[in-house]
Amino acid sequence: VRDAIERDQIGLSAGRTREAAIVVSDVGEFALIDRILARVWRGGGEKVVVAPGDDATVLATEGARVVASTDLLVDGVHFRRDWSTATDIGHRAAAANLADIAAMGATPIGLLVGLGLPGEVELEWVDGLADGLRDECSAAGALIVGGDVVRSPTITVSATAIGTTHGQPVLRSGARAGDVVVVAGRIGFAAAGLALLQAGQLEHPLADAHRRPQVAYAAALRLAELGATSMIDVSDGLVADLRHVATASGVRVELTRDDLPLDAALVDAGLAIGVDPLTWVAGGGDDHAFVATLPPDAALRAVARVADLPEPVPFAQIGRVVTGSGVVFIDGDAPQAHGHAHFS
Amino acid sequence: VRDAIERDQIGLSAGRTREAAIVVSDVGEFALIDRILARVWRGGGEKVVVAPGDDATVLATEGARVVASTDLLVDGVHFRRDWSTATDIGHRAAAANLADIAAMGATPIGLLVGLGLPGEVELEWVDGLADGLRDECSAAGALIVGGDVVRSPTITVSATAIGTTHGQPVLRSGARAGDVVVVAGRIGFAAAGLALLQAGQLEHPLADAHRRPQVAYAAALRLAELGATSMIDVSDGLVADLRHVATASGVRVELTRDDLPLDAALVDAGLAIGVDPLTWVAGGGDDHAFVATLPPDAALRAVARVADLPEPVPFAQIGRVVTGSGVVFIDGDAPQAHGHAHFS
Numbered sequence: 001v002r003d004a005i006e007r008d009q010i011g012l013s014a015g016r017t018r019e020a021a022i023v024v025s026d027v028g029e030f031a032l033i034d035r036i037l038a039r040v041w042r043g044g045g046e047k048v049v050v051a052p053g054d055d056a057t058v059l060a061t062e063g064a065r066v067v068a069s070t071d072l073l074v075d076g077v078h079f080r081r082d083w084s085t086a087t088d089i090g091h092r093a094a095a096a097n098l099a100d101i102a103a104m105g106a107t108p109i110g111l112l113v114g115l116g117l118p119g120e121v122e123l124e125w126v127d128g129l130a131d132g133l134r135d136e137c138s139a140a141g142a143l144i145v146g147g148d149v150v151r152s153p154t155i156t157v158s159a160t161a162i163g164t165t166h167g168q169p170v171l172r173s174g175a176r177a178g179d180v181v182v183v184a185g186r187i188g189f190a191a192a193g194l195a196l197l198q199a200g201q202l203e204h205p206l207a208d209a210h211r212r213p214q215v216a217y218a219a220a221l222r223l224a225e226l227g228a229t230s231m232i233d234v235s236d237g238l239v240a241d242l243r244h245v246a247t248a249s250g251v252r253v254e255l256t257r258d259d260l261p262l263d264a265a266l267v268d269a270g271l272a273i274g275v276d277p278l279t280w281v282a283g284g285g286d287d288h289a290f291v292a293t294l295p296p297d298a299a300l301r302a303v304a305r306v307a308d309l310p311e312p313v314p315f316a317q318i319g320r321v322v323t324g325s326g327v328v329f330i331d332g333d334a335p336q337a338h339g340h341a342h343f344s
Numbered sequence: 345v346r347d348a349i350e351r352d353q354i355g356l357s358a359g360r361t362r363e364a365a366i367v368v369s370d371v372g373e374f375a376l377i378d379r380i381l382a383r384v385w386r387g388g389g390e391k392v393v394v395a396p397g398d399d400a401t402v403l404a405t406e407g408a409r410v411v412a413s414t415d416l417l418v419d420g421v422h423f424r425r426d427w428s429t430a431t432d433i434g435h436r437a438a439a440a441n442l443a444d445i446a447a448m449g450a451t452p453i454g455l456l457v458g459l460g461l462p463g464e465v466e467l468e469w470v471d472g473l474a475d476g477l478r479d480e481c482s483a484a485g486a487l488i489v490g491g492d493v494v495r496s497p498t499i500t501v502s503a504t505a506i507g508t509t510h511g512q513p514v515l516r517s518g519a520r521a522g523d524v525v526v527v528a529g530r531i532g533f534a535a536a537g538l539a540l541l542q543a544g545q546l547e548h549p550l551a552d553a554h555r556r557p558q559v560a561y562a563a564a565l566r567l568a569e570l571g572a573t574s575m576i577d578v579s580d581g582l583v584a585d586l587r588h589v590a591t592a593s594g595v596r597v598e599l600t601r602d603d604l605p606l607d608a609a610l611v612d613a614g615l616a617i618g619v620d621p622l623t624w625v626a627g628g629g630d631d632h633a634f635v636a637t638l639p640p641d642a643a644l645r646a647v648a649r650v651a652d653l654p655e656p657v658p659f660a661q662i663g664r665v666v667t668g669s670g671v672v673f674i675d676g677d678a679p680q681a682h683g684h685a686h687f688s
Contacts, residue, residue, distance in 0.1 A: 049409055050513050054592075055444040055576060056413035056505070058513045063407040065393055068489065069400035070504055072458040074496040103399040114416040114502045145412065152418040158458045158502035160414055161400070169394050169402045232399060248398075 024126065024151075025119025032149050035123065036115075039130040040137075040144040047109050048145060057146040059110060064164035069100035075155035083197050086125045088211035090132020092286075093157040095215050096235065098140040099288035101163035102217045103233040105170035105224025108163040110145035111137050116152030129157070132212075140217045167224070170292070175230040175249035180299035181242070181319040184223060184290045184306055185216035187234060187261060188277065191284020192269045199273045206269050213288050216313040220290040222305045228292040237283040239334060242291060242327045249293075252324030257332045261316040278335035293321050368470065368495075369463030376493050379467065380459075383474040384481075384488040391453050392489060401490040403454060408508035413444035419499035427541050430469045432555035434476020436630075437501040439559050440579065442484040443632035445507035446561045447577040449514035449568025452507040454489035455481050460496030473501070476556075484561045511568070514636070519574040519593035523637035523665040525586070528567060528650055528657055529560035531578060531605060532621065535628020536613045543617045550613050557632050560657040564634040566649045572636040581627040583678060586635060586671045593637075596668030599626075601676045605660040622679035637665050 024032065037052060050058035073079060073093045084092070094111055101108040113133055117126065137144055142161070186209065193210030201207060215233075223231060230249055232241045239255075246253045260281045270277030294302060299317060306315045319330075328334075368376065381396060394402035417423060417437045428436070438455055445452040457477055461470065481488055486505070530553065537554030545551065559577075567575060574593055576585045583599075590597045604625045614621030638646060643661060650659045663674075672678075 050411075050448075050515060054513075054515050054517075055447040056411045056450070056507070056513075058448065058450075058509070059410040059412065061405055061408075061410050064405075066403040066405050066410050066506070067394075067400045068403065068454070068456055068504070068506060070456040070458050070490055070502065071492045072460050072494045072496070072500065072502060074460055074494055074500075076497070077495050100399040104394075104402065106400070106402075110412070112412055112414040112504055114414050116416050116418055116498075116500060146414055148415045150416045150418055151421050152416070152498055152500065153420070154460075154496060154498040154500070156416065156418075156460060156496065156498070156500050156502075158414070158416060158500075158504075160412070160456055160458075160502075160504035162410070162412060162506075163400070165402070169398075169400075171394060171398050173398075 021122045021124060023119060023123065024117045024121045027123070029149060036126065036130045036149065039127060040134040042143055048143065052146045059145065059162065061164050064166050065169065067101050067104050067106040067163040067165060067169065068160060069097055070158065070160040071096045073157045083202065084211045086128030087132035089157065090129040091136040091212045093159050094133045094136035095213050095288055097159045097161035098136065098142060098217065099215050099233040101161045102140070102220035103231050103290055104165065105167065105221065105228065105231065106163035106165035107221065108140045108142040108161055108217070110143050110162045112146040112160045113144060114148045114158035116150050116154065116156035118153055118155065119151060121155065170224050170228050170231040172230055172232055172245045173248040175245050175251050175293040175321045177251055177321055177323045178295065179229055179293040179321040180296050180317055181253060181255070181291065181293055181321065182299055182302060182315065182317050183261065184219035184313055184315050186214055186287050186314055187238060187289040188266050188281035188284050188287065190286035191280035192266050192277065195273060195275060195280070196269060206265055210286070213286060215288045216290060218309050219306050219313045219315070222309065223290060223292045223294070223302060226294060226302050226305060227298045228294050231290055231292040234287060234289045234291055235285045237285050238291065239282050239327050245293070246325060246327055252322045253319055253327045254322055254330045255319035255327065257329050257335070259316060259318045261314055276335060282335040365466040365468060367463060367467065368461045368465045371467070373493060380470065380474045380493065383471060384478040386487055392487065396490045403489065403506065405508050408510050409513065411445050411448050411450040411507040411509060411513065412504060413441050414502065414504040415440045417501045427546065428555045430472030431476035433501065434473040435480040435556045437503045438477045438480035439557050439632055441503045441505035442480065442486060442561065443559050443577040445505045446484070446564035447575050447634055448509065449511065449565065449572065449575065450507035450509035451565065452484045452486040452505055452561070454487050454506045456490040456504045457488060458492045458502035460494050460498065460500035462497055462499065463495060465499065514568050514572050514575040516574055516576055516589045517592040519589055519595050519637040519665045521595055521665055521667045522639065523573055524640050524643040524661055525597060525599070525635065525637055525663040525665060526643055526646060526659065526661050527605065527633050527635045528563035528659050529631060529633035530558055530658055531582060531631050531633040532610050532625035532628050534630035535624035536610050536621065539617060539619055539624070540613060550609055554630070557630060559632045560634060562653050563650050563657045563659070566653065567634060567636045567638065567646060570638060570646050570649060571642045572638050575634055575636040578631060578633045578635055579629045581629050582635065583626050583671050589637070590669060590671055596666045597663055597671045598666055598674045599663035599671065601673050601679070603660060603662045605658055620679060626679040
């Protein structure tokens with residue numbers, strides 16, 4: 001009875017038909033958790049001492065340091081259900097967190113997920129979300145290791161990634177004058193995709209870059225092994241995130257416009273909707289590319305080691321670290337001086 | 345401009361006056377994070393290798409196993425801002441997670457917090473929330489070690505607790521026939537407080553038990569040291585949570601009505617609003633009392649060891665474990681056969 005009342009009060013989202021689909025409020029909390037666990041739980045291996053289902057999950061770390069990061073994604077703020085499938089959103093939520101672990105030079109091992117769901121959400125949508133979370137974890141070598149499901153008027157996905165490192169974590173504060181600045185992974189694609197979606201081009205191939213980032217987790221670990229002095233994943237925008245590095249390290253970052261990686265697909269998209277595509281590369285977040293600083297000899301080795309990965313990863317040297325402060329372009333104006341602010 | 349529009353669209357909550365209070369959308373994401381960090385960050389000590397502010401936090405575990413648990417609390421579902429202060433809500437959000445870590449026999453070390461906030465929330469409210477999160481962590485010997493702040497139409501608090509154990513984690517599945525069932529910590533108080541709030545008695549002293557649980561973290565660790573064969577923190581209700589233990593362990597739990605701890609304050613409150621107070625003890629969640637099973641000799645030692653803690657902790661032997669299945673009362677009907685369902 002209570003479920004029926006609740007469903008009636010919340011009503012259906014405009015423009016969505018439901019017919020006989022099973023929705024969240026048709027099943028209880030425990031049944032929903034069981035359903036999600038059946039999709040995401042892949043067996044623990046030796047790293048999971050106690051699997052989800054007890055009060056907490058227990059992970060073995062063999063003396064390593066534990067690295068942890070958390071993010072919230074909110075319907076209508078961080079994703080739109082008319083632009084992205086549930087599976088896309090699962091990928092994005094997991095990637096945002098797992099990339100933070102990799103940016104520390106640590107190996108992601110597990111993800112805990114909290115889901116806030118209105119009663120009228122279809123179970124099929126929840127299944128898709130679980131699939132995306134699970135598959136993005138697989139791509140990073142991690143497992144879903146815990147979670148919580150609650151009722152909420154707003155679809156909310158919280159994710160906390162846990163990783164381990166036996167070495168020194170790679171911080172934002174380690175860049176030194178003389179280092180070279182490199183970027184590994186696609187950059188500018190998610191921002192281009194978002195711009196295309198905003199322009200109504202939902203079917204454009206680049207729109208998928210917003211829906212589902214392709215994160216170069218393995219490249220981040222290679223850069224750490226090769227002696228990256230600092231590293232960050234680009235989530236606020238290349239320039240904005242490098243400014244975090246410059247500030248934390250007490251250095252100046254000099255970037256070269258002509259060295260920014262600019263894929264032909266971005267140039268075409270920029271022409272199509274009248275935007276300088278370099279603004280996407282310099283200012284766009286959400287690709288979770290890894291920007292690192294390395295001594296010049298290590299940067300040279302990195303070119304070969306990243307090219308050697310099983311999956312090809314875009315890689316470019318884009319600037320250098322000097323004494324001073326701030327982030328500047330040495331061959332022209334900045335394509336865009338600020339990243340996007342998540343909050344306000 | 346965007347902030348102003350947003351604030352105007354969301355409007356103010358009914359019955360709340362704001363005058364010149366500073367609200368969330370008046371400040372940027374980074375300023376808000378800095379403000380919260382200034383309240384919650386207490387310095388890391390030796391367990392925090394890298395403090396919040398980088399891509400992720402790094403914790404040292406010295407070869408221990410890592411225990412992790414996550415929860416979401418949602419405005420209007422898990423808390424009401426007209427019933428609880430922001431500080432109360434911070435305490436509850438942290439306690440729900442930290443208790444899960446202690447129920448594994450592990451020592452809580454850190455909490456990561458994700459906040460989803462509408463733009464019109466007053467900064468003073470966010471300050472209070474941060475204070476409650478910080479102080480509940482202190483009570484459990486843990487630190488706030490990371491977080492995220494995002495915009496959301498619904499106030500949402502996600503919390504992920506991390507702990508460590510060098511011993512075997514205490515599971516739900518370890519209860520054995522012949523064990524004694526004990527409960528440490530207040531039980532039934534939060535449910536009584538909720539009933540009083542629902543009855544409009546906002547000033548009743550017991551209402552505070554709903555607002556801010558008093559969790560006996562240290563008692564849980566003592567029970568683990570003494571050889572608890574199973575343990576769980578009561579969040580769904582004593583009987584419902586013991587049913588999880590009975591099912592996971594493949595045993596039957598026999599409870600004695602007359603041995604359930606029933607504080608005089610609960611009896612008085614029950615008389616005042618016409619409720620059998622034993623239903624609060626048997627069916628109420630959210631006190632986060634710890635229910636454990638131990639061999640009889642260990643249970644005897646536990647009485648003395650729990651009484652020996654710096655802060656007094658209510659402690660009672662309430663039943664025993666036998667062969668069979670389910671949870672039954674051997675001296676009368678169950679006060680309430682089901683716990684409350686969080687979700688639907």
